[in-house]
Amino acid sequence: MRQRLLALTAALAAGALTLTACGSRDEGNNGDGGSATTVTIGLDAPLTGDLAALGLGMKNSVDLAVKTANKEKYVEGVTFKIEASDDQAQPASGQQNATAFVGKEDVLGVVGPLNSSVGEAMQKVFNDANMALISPANTNPALTQGLDWQKEQKRPFASYFRTATTDAIQGPFAAQYIYNEAKLTKAFIIDDKKTYGAGLAATFKAEYEKLGGKVVGTDHVDPESKDFAAVATKVKSSGADVVYYGGEYPAGGPLSKQIKDAGAKVAFAGGDALYSPEYVKLAGKGSAGDFATSVGAPLEELESAKKFISNYEAEGYKEAYEAYGGYSYDAAWAIIEAVKSVVEKNDGKLPEDARKQVVEALQGISFDGVTGQVSFDEFGDTTNKQLTVYQVKDGAYAPVKSGTLTTG
Template identity: 35%
Template sequence: MFKRVSGLNIIAASLALIPAFAMAQETQVVKIGFSSPLTGPQASAGKDNQGGLMMAIERLNAQPITVGGKKIKFDVIAEDDQADPKSGVAVAQKLADQGVKAIVGPYNSGVTIPASRVYNDAGIVVATVASNPKITQQGFATLFRVAASDSQLGGKMALYAAKELKFKRVAVIDDRTAYGQGLAQEFIKVAKANGIDVVSTDFTNDKATDFTAILTSIKGKKPDAVFLGGYAPQGGPIKRQMKQLGVDVPLMGGDGICSPEMGRLGGDAIGESVYCTQGGTMLDKAKEGKVFSDEYQKKYNRPAETYAVSFYDGMMLIAQAMKQANSVDPKQFGPALAKISYKGVAGQYDFDANHDLKQSPVTVYRFKDGLPVPLTSY
């Protein structure tokens, strides 16, 4: 005989299943902050960064990951810090007030140094690409550098200049930003230690467009090359004006000039006599890097520039730390991030006691047809 089941029993059984079903489907929204220049001279870099972050967010939300028994949906709050320290601090306070759990950014060292105190006081995890060594020397527990530092970028360019390019006399210009100064100082230190004579040091600013006086002075010192501690909005015009003034020597720099923006701003002056360094291994040499570059081009109809991949990896690192800590609380996943060992698109991520990368290979690039082309990892 079949056992008769009443309608009430069926309803009761169904109701008993609802909490478990609801729990299994529960989604928690986790706010992630983004800080980079989205307007002004460095807007191209900022939009490049944002593209990399959003690729990671879309991939994570499509999976999605589960933390603490809940599916996680990441929601990005993007802010324009204008590459300006004062604006960067205001952005930091705004993002902290909105309850973000982590920040991917800022991009500029001059923004990151003052803004990082606000993020630290709020207990927010920060994954920055800003390269000035002072950033991680502050000892903030939730602050991590996910790219090479100035000591690696400037130092490796100086080594390459001395050992491979055989330069003996170099003039140095910096833009007086925390990034530009830090990069130039590291270049000078390693250049001198490897037999290069630094014939001059000149200063400009990150809003300047006319470098005639500086370059005329440099021309008289007959250097083998010029090194710029600064960004593409100054690098492009500097190389163009070098050509106009007959300063027919290579221009070198760090990751700030290692982007297609140099070609757009410098025109036909950006030939094969421009060298730059960028953290990470050569993307096109690794399968994951080639896939990332192709996907970025397809999605945004433009090539990934300097740090799109680092912003992508930075977000993936944060998500992995949340999974390992089984928590979206920065007090829990911050320590997990400090101990993480993660293979990203741009390379291996393991942090030292200062939260700098233990291993950060640097790739040297040379421009061709207005675009940086990797030469070697150094």
């Protein structure tokens, strides 16, 4: 009798697991009196701290994608929801969040993170669980092409994708503009020693010198200190006409201000992590004329982004969508498209190995997104290689050139 009871208990438990393996069941949520499967899309970003402006823009944009899919009943029988986690821009926190996400059976994919160093810490956790991680902001080439990417490109994690192009393109694109068009020929290069900042500065330096630019000095800073007097003095005495910074706006703004307050007559330039109104606030009036590159074309100028911008405003989000809003929406929609593909191939239901099938579906998706055509190459990188140079004018960034990297 005991054995029969144990067998019955085990059978019931197995049946319960079958129902919840890939999503929870909510009765009467699909609008026709039946039951709907709830699929959760995770969001990992810095939601507090110095980079919260970017992280909250990411969160709101994913939330908008989820609401849009549900409103349109885009995937029959599936209701989407968002679960957001704060990584505070710290790799250890990101890794903990990754572990928590993979432990929740209704989570089929995650959008994020913002920082390449955090992404680096999360990749293996997701890959081991066959779960998709799509970053709208990571730009370090090694994340998709391996540590030795400059010599041999080899994808390290099949479950990792991104809708932002890489610094293998962004650094050289910035160098070409600064040397060829801005005519700034003497650069002082600084980075924050992080995965993103150091990598970006290195790709800028290589192309800048190749073009004929002279690097008159290099240095590293601790972004937590906010006291950059020593490096400001070095820049002033170097004869540089431009400072290129590999790092993020919380340190980049004060660094720019202190360099200029020290009397250095330079333009300050950097990558997508400087492209935020927060940089202009921190750098002050001296930021006029400074440069930043960012991924893609200006969102406000894209026909494909008009509906996103209108819907974002209509939702009344308190925070701006910032630099990565459109890319976050597209990353979430890529997961939604993959779920749709998996459901349609499995008689309208999610299979036991839904996470694995979502990853496989992502590799082949292609759709018209907010930022343009969304699809991924063999490394999981976006096929959209567009970049834009912005310059601070009248207290705000304005686009000055949009295009792709010139090679050869």
